[in-house]
Amino acid sequence: MTGHHDGRSQPGAPEADPSGAPAWDGVLFDLDDTLLDLKTAQRAAFTATVCRQWPGVDALGEGPLRAAAVDFAADVHGHYQRYIAGELTFAEQRLARAADALQGLGAPGAEAVPDAQLWVTEYEHLVRSHWRLFPEVAAVLEQVRASGRPVGIVTNNVEEYQRGKAAAIGLGWIDVVVGSDTAGAPKPDAAPFLAGCAGLRTETARTLFVGDSLTHDVAGASGAGLVPVWSVRDAADTADGSGEGAGTEPVDRRGHEIRRATAAPVREPERGCWRIGSLEALRAWL
Structure with missing residues (x-):
């Protein structure tokens, strides 16, 4: 899907393009272990x-x-x-x-x-x-910005700390940063996801949420009505990216095989989400 967007959903737009990719007007990201390594x-x-x-x-x-x-x-x-x-x-x-x-x-x-x-x-x-973005993050986010779609961060840490972290790694241009304190509840509660969409001025159904936790990011985004995209960078990693690298959750080995087979997001119908091996996969939707 190509073209420029002003961050506002357009009534009557199709739900997906012919390739099966979701239609979207903006994207929210988890920060820790999604954008930042x-x-x-x-x-x-x-x-x-x-x-x-x-x-x-x-x-x-x-x-x-x-x-x-x-x-x-x-x-x-x-x-x-x-x-x-x-x-x-x-x-x-x-x-x-x-x-x-x-x-x-x-x-x-x-x-x-x-x-x-x-x-x-x-x-x-x-x-x-030692804070560093994953290697592809800056370039992909710039491409998202160039498409006219707004970008935000929703995180399970306090907003002030995470804004400082984002600024330290070159993401100070992201205005919408929602912390668990400012939203009134942490992910997977719907409140931070809805606050993020309000900040972007996008409809939930046309907003991607990209995160590395099945519990906090995928289930939470799905429950709030967003389009969940599960980021699995290392199929051998069992961490469930829940804020400061907290929690464990088994990750199967199929992700490695999927990422080798295609650079585009892969639909995971049993989990109700899309799955990517890095943000590079989002380029297929731009």
């Missing part, structure tokens, strides 16, 4: 911080440390979701994740207790220094 940043910051917390960790070898970094980024015990639910502060969820990792690695005595200065302040500086 947060897990890579977290793993790098974790490795540097755990080595400062426990200098003896190097004796374990590279394998255990790498596995601990992956689990920390995935937040396998769900502490980030407790933060989203208001049960923990942001600092508390970070310290809880660090404690899980240190104990899992077998840190002795006091070294198994996370140092707050290291894990809250210094870790934050480190992870920010």
Whole structure:
């Protein structure tokens, strides 16, 4: 589908073009692990911080440390979701994740207790220094902008923090950024999705939502009436991209085969969504 759009849905327009692609006037994205490669940043910051917390960790070898970094980024015990639910502060969820990792690695005595200065302040500086967009993101978003379609972000973190993050990685031009605090509820609640569409001035049925979480992004967008697009960059990755890399959910291997077979989004009827391996696939709909 080609042409320029002013961000407002056009009554009477067809629901899809002859190729089967959905008709759309704007797009909302999840931020972490959809546009921003947060897990890579977290793993790098974790490795540097755990080595400062426990200098003896190097004796374990590279394998255990790498596995601990992956689990920390995935937040396998769900502490980030407790933060989203208001049960923990942001600092508390970070310290809880660090404690899980240190104990899992077998840190002795006091070294198994996370140092707050290291894990809250210094870790934050480190992870920010590693924030990067996925390689294709900037070019694809520019192409979406060139088509006249508005772009926004809907995220399960506070708006101010995520606006700062977006600006730091070159996405400060995105005006519509909806956080769980400003929407009044986190994804998968309908409120943040509807707030995003209101910001874009698009109808829900003609707005794409692209995210990496089946639970928070795909199910939430579908329930709110948007067109859900599931971003699965690594078929071997079991993380369910729920904010700060939180939660786990099995991902089958078919995604890798699908992405090799086609660069266009693939319909997943059993999940009620489209599936892509990178944002490059969206070019087929421009």
